[in-house]
Amino acid sequence: MATPVSSVGRDAAPTARDGDAPLTLTEPAPRPFGLRDVLGFWGNLGISLLLPVAASFVVLPGRPLWVSMAAIVVGAAIGSVLLGLGAAAGAREGVPMMVLLRGLLGRRVSYLPTALNLVQCVGWATFEIWVIAEAAARALHLPRWPFVLAAGVAATLMALRPLGAVRVLARYAVWAALACTAYLFVDVLTHPIAPAGSGGATSFWTAADIVVALPVSWFPLVADYTRHARGPRTAFTGATVGYGLATVAFFALGVLALSAYRAAGLDVIGALLAVPLGAVAVGVLVVVELDEAFANIYSTALSAQNIAARLDRRILAALVGALATLLAFTLDVLSYEPFLFLIGATFVPLVGVFVVRYFLVPRGAWDTSDRARARPVLLVPWAAGFVAYQLTLPSALAGAAAGWTAWWGRWQADLGIDPANGWSASLVSLVVAAALTAVVSLPAVVRRATPERPA
Structure with a gap:
């Protein structure tokens, strides 16, 4: 059993005054979620309008449509399995993800x-x-700002009672979303599917990288929810299957909608709205989309508690919700693609470091307490994986940050790396980080496995 984050036992009765998730890290987490809850929640998180919007970055121009579809399946499989491994660890240790990283890096380095x-x-x-x-x-031909305000307020209110929100999403909202998704699929498939004329992917593996980035972006949050699952197997199955299937479905929906309505010159949202009763279906999905905003607001509050364990998550969630709402008024959506790449570049290698280290150490040796000792040496494989990612596929930043991309491009030239190599930056980064972590961890693993000689 891992060392708890406070003197309160992991299996003690919950003490949150509102009967929901603990208000601070000094309280234990209840475990009410079975497989249906975890599967429904992560499936609902995977049902997102962001995925069809990102589908244009997955399309391989001039290639048969099935190649883009295969990239979606491969990327979803890789990303969702990594997500499931983090989910299982969260359920086993019973702590949020950033606290779980104390066992990897130590308390202060986990900051x-x-x-x-x-x-x-x-x-x-x-x-x-x-x-x-x-x-x-x-969909309603109205100004955008009232909906920004309404969405921000609704998501923030959900973050104040997260376990109640998860139950509603897992048991009810997911079915409405599935019905609308099925309707959109049926209608889109009644149109001739034209070959992809344009797209943002340059190779099979760059397309898969975009898909990998979506589930991996949830890895730093996954234990925030699966710490409430009844067991590691439940958490792994629910997160992997739920998010993986939803990712495949929604990326595929976006690719098919672009192909079906390409002649009309519509983007993904425009194509879905062009479907008969599409506005109604998209409207339901818009409401369901609140779960992603809620989850990110709530997890921001939990992440902050890794630094200040006694801060009330409700106050933190209210502040984060207000900030995200204000930022949404000025968002430049063209930054979405490099944002995804940068997330992959940062967190894919960390996932590799965590998975190898966590499953190498003996059970019960994962210290998530305030006394978790620093392991800065594990920053080395994380940094090496990040560098490997950038050398394979530099994050394409724009504006004042464009020099970042150019700098990595010069390193590619110096090392003889073809900028159009077509490799999977995610897999290269993951392998480099995982291999170095295994090398760094080997002495400690051997030392623990060697029995002490009697005096």
Whole structure:
């Protein structure tokens, strides 16, 4: 059993005053979620309008449509299995993800990924609120700003009672979303599917990288929810299957909609709205989309508690919700693609480091307490994986940050790496980080496995 984050036992009765998730890290987490809850929740998170919007970055121009579809399946399989491994660890240890990283890096060193995750969560919450408002405004032909405000307020209110929100999403909202998704699929498939004329992917593996980035972006949050699952197997199965299937379905829906309505010159949202009764179906999906915004707001609050364990999550969630709503008024959606690449570049290698280290160490040796000792040496494989990612596929930043991309491009030239190599930056990064972690961890594993000689 892992060392708890406070003197309160992991299996003690919950003490949150509102009967929901603990208010601070000093309280234990209840475990009410069975397989149906975990499967429904992560399936619902995977049902997102952001995925069809990102589908244009997955399409391989001039290639048969099945190649893009295969890239979606491969990327979803890789990303969702990684997500499931993090989900299982969260259920086993019973703590949020950023606290779980104390066992990897130590308490104080875990503040580094915590800071990155705070930025990521606020960014994702902002994107989700923007997508909700944009789709609603276009469906109803109204200004966008009232929907930005409404979405921000609704998501924040859900984050105040997260376990109740998860139950509603898992047991009811997911079925409405599935019905609308099935309707959109049936209608899109009644149109001739034209070959892909244009798209953002340059190779099979760059397309798969975009898909991998979606489930991996949830890895730093996954234990925030699966710590409430009844067991690791339940958490792994629910997260992997639920999010994986939804990812395949929604990326495929976006690719098919682009192909079916390509002659009309419509983008993904425009194509879905062009479907008869499409506005109604998209409207339901817009409401369901609130779960992504809620999850990011709530997880930002939990991540902040890794640094300040006694802060009330409700106050933190209210502040984060207000910030994300304000940012959604000024969001530049063209930054979405490099944002996904940058997330992959940062968190894919960390996933590799975590998975190898966690499953190498003996059970019960994962210390998530305030006394977890620092392991800065594990920053080395994480950094090496990040470098490997950038050398394979530099994050394409724009504006004032464009020099970043050019700098990595010069390193590619110096090392003889073809910028159009077509490799999977995610897999290269993951393998480099995982291999170095195994090398760094080997002495400690051997030392623990060697029995002590009697005096």
